[in-house]
Amino acid sequence: MAEHSAHPPAEPSQELVSDVFARSCTSRAAFEDVTAKWASLALLALAEGGYRFNALRRRVEGVSEKMLSQTLQALERDGLVTREVLSAIPPRVEYALTPLGVRAAAHLRALADLLEGAVPEVEEARLAYERRQG
Amino acid sequence: MAEHSAHPPAEPSQELVSDVFARSCTSRAAFEDVTAKWASLALLALAEGGYRFNALRRRVEGVSEKMLSQTLQALERDGLVTREVLSAIPPRVEYALTPLGVRAAAHLRALADLLEGAVPEVEEARLAYERRQG
DNA sequence: CGGTATCCCTAAGGATACTG
């Protein structure tokens, strides 16, 4: 019920708060990694279960090998995804979420569900926008 | 407790499900707009209350005028943000979230909170990663 | 199969200048 006063941090916390708005904070880097173009879709896919590279590539429509590879490396680096190599012929590499990855993916899933359900609303907003400004 | 079986849609739904994985679905476009580099931070900022252009620009560290402008246009187009021009001298333009924007921002906030709290975990993962592969 | 390496091109994005 606050009027329109203090925008920023609201409450001075006693802890060393990491801030996603701060350019040099690790949380901002991680946030950008997670919300990056292909990363969020990859996390969404992995929330359905473990995937092998090419299966994941098929699930995330439109991603190239290169970008999926880079994306998975970034997520593995941040501790959101595990990569397990099954030494065999042919080679098998299984990707899965870490516990942290599971939690992050859950929030992305909720966001995706919201937007999937809001498609009519979004499309109407787009039409209205175009009527206003071509 | 499912083993590792059916990855994809799990349940055939009776509705025309929009799918964030589908390249040509509006929900995927909206999802990409929301998770775009500056959009998610802008939504997070606007979740704190209405902002004027330059105030918002200061809040979202590192964004250029051009990118903030483009980002806000995309979000307005999708019906997540409102733009109100107060005709006055000097000009005032106020940005705020729509009800849909509020809901989307809440999920992003939850994600940001998770990652802000996981900074030590992420940094340790990065160190471990570098030990593994330099 | 699961990648990495290379090439190449488009578009994202920053800096600056200018307008209502």
Place this chain on the structure above:
DNA sequence: CAGTATCCTTAGGGATACCG
């Protein structure tokens, strides 16, 4: 103040080829 316009640079990202 709140942008748009222009210019320019970088890096995102696709296609192809090749290696373990």
